[in-house]
Amino acid sequence: MAGALAVVLLTAGCSSGDADAxxxxxIDFTWxxxxxxxxxxxxxxxVFxxxxxxxxxxxxxxxxxxxxxxxxxxAASGNLPDVMQMDIAYVTEYGSTGRLAPLDEHIGSTIDVSTLPDTLLPTGQIDGTTVAIPTSxxxxxxxxxxxxFTELGVDVPTEPLTWDEYDTLLGDLATAGASGDPTVYGSVDYTQIFWLFQIWLGQQGKTMFDGDALGFDESDLATWWERAQPLHADGTFMPPARLTQLEGVDALGIGETASEISWDNFLVRFSEGSRSGTLELLQPPADDPDQSGLFLKxxxxxxxxxxxxxxxxxxxLVDFLTNSPEVGEIFxxxxGVPSSSSAIxxxxxxxxxxxILEYEQSLEPYLTSSPPPPVSGFGTLExxxxxxxxxxGYGTMTVDQAVEQWFAEAESVLAS
Structure with missing residues (x-):
């Protein structure tokens, strides 16, 4: 890791304007x-x-x-790397301000997008102009x-759970794991996941954004964050102080939580932990199984x-990292699931x-189309x-105070 960090420091100031070697x-590539x-x-x-x-x-x-x-x-100095890994949360912020190169002139010649699902390419477009290619x-x-679960004497769910049922399950796990060494908690605080909140909103028939405005109100966010309060109070969630101590280590991977809601491709990373055991993917909770709120991001x-x-x-390089079968084999x-049929x-x-592949395939009947790029400033709001x-989680503010602060930030970001 020290060597890798040294490489980062050495290359951080390089730009494509340097003399060719x-x-x-x-060209510079960063992720x-x-x-x-x-x-x-x-x-x-x-290989490239x-x-x-x-x-x-x-x-x-x-x-x-x-x-x-x-x-x-x-970006502020106009010196971005030639190629960079991009996240949907920042596509609009960078793409709408002219910091990303339009790629349409390369599509069909250098970059092959015929391998991608039709519903996926628009996630990298701003007003119809392609500024990012989804790789997975x-x-x-x-x-x-x-x-x-077996060690703690708790049954693994065989049917989708409601939110209350999931919270009860996490409580049962934490109770059974309280005397263990190490202590086992039900989960980390899932209400801190911004994208999960978006899925929960979809389950309520609402959206995160309605055009350039919010698609929900203060009461929705308060209801969501209030879910966590009793789970912190009774020890169901891992204490935030312990989570901070584990920075760089996955709680699920080292066996200090028995369940977590996270991105399905993290299954590989979590499984590399010292006490990951056998990990299984289940559908996130939903009070109405026909209204999952799930989408492919x-x-x-x-x-x-x-x-x-x-x-x-x-x-x-973008085409190679997206479409190459060898890259598909390497990663x-x-x-995530490769978006390119040739990579697969x-x-x-x-x-x-x-x-992971079978999990995403099993969700196809419940998925909505992929979300469009979020509004500019999404990353700040997240x-x-x-x-x-x-x-x-630390108890340093109330839910009402947190909701008020977030909506004040959203009003400022969306108005700019």
């Missing part, structure tokens, strides 16, 4: 993620460079927060450690900086990869939501 075209993702990207880039010996790809990566802090600084999909799932997208001096070479389902053809899913949720 040894007659090769140099967020853990060491496992970095190893996979490095392997994929090595072998197939394109005239292109040298300089790589760097960072954790989620530091990644976007760096991109914000670069993911949706939220309830993950359960079935070995730990682009788990990752790729964009090209508008300031690139090498648009064609950058487009080549499996760790980035590169490997035969088995084990955890097959479990960060504020998470921060206020954490303060609620």
């Amino acid at each position: 040894g007659g090769k075209t140099v 967020w993620g853990d060491v496992s993702r970095a190893e996979r990207y490095e392997e994929a880039v090595a 460079e072998k197939e394109n010996p005239d292109i040298d790809v300089r790589t760097s990566y960072g954790a989620w927060d530091s990644y976007w802090s760096s991109r914000n600084v670069e 999909t993911a949706t939220l799932a309830t993950m359960v450690n079935t070995d730990l 682009p788990s990752l997208l790729l964009s090209v900086g508008a300031n690139t001096e090498h648009p064609e070479e950058s487009a080549k 499996g389902m760790s980035r 053809e590169g490997f035969e899913p088995e084990g955890l990869d097959l479990q 960060s504020t939501f998470v921060r206020l949720s954490e303060e609620l």
Whole structure:
């Protein structure tokens, strides 16, 4: 990790405007993620460079927060990397301000999108202009450690649960695990997940956004955050202080929680924990099973900086990382289910990869279409939501205070 961080620091100031090395075209590529993702990207880039010996790809990566802090600084100075991993939360913010290069001129020639589902490509478009290519999909799932359930004497659900039933299940797990070493909690606080709140709103027949305005009111957010209060009070949720101590380690992976709601592709990451046991994917809670609120979200997208001096070479890398069967084999389902049919053809899913694929396929009757790119400032609203949720977990503010602060932030962001 120290070596990888050193590489990040060394390459962070590089730009595509530097002189080409040894007659090769140099492009910069950056992403967020853990060491496992970095190893996979490095392997994929090595294959790309072998197939394109005239292109040298300089790589760097960072954790989620530091990644976007760096991109914000670069965007302000017009010095974004040639190719960057993009998230749907930031597509509008970067794409609507001219910081991302339009990719339509490369589509059909350098970038093949015929391999992608028709409903997915619009998630990377701003007013009909393509500024990001979705490489994979993911949706939220309830993950359960079935070995730990057995150890605690709690039955694994066989049918979809309502929200109250899920909370009761988490309470049973925490009660049974209270005397263990280590202590086992039901879950981390799921009300801190902004996208899960969006799914819950869909279950209520509402949306996060209605055009450029919010599609819900203060009472909805209060109802959502109030779910967590008794679960913190009785020890069902892992205490936030303990979660902070585990920074960089997944509570489910080390067996200190028995269930968590998270993105289905995280199954691979969680399973690499020291006490992950056997993990199973279940549908998230819903009070009406026919109103799941679920959708396929682009788990990752790729964009090209508008300031690139090498648009064609950058487009080549985007196409390769999206469509190459070899890249599909390298990543499996760790980035999510590959959006490209040609990438999926590169490997035969088995084990955890097959479990993720089958889970998403099982949800097809309940899924809505993929969400459009969120409004500009979505990333800010998500960060504020998470921060206020954490303060609620610590008990440093009331639900009413948190709701008031978030809506004040939303009003400011949406008005700008």
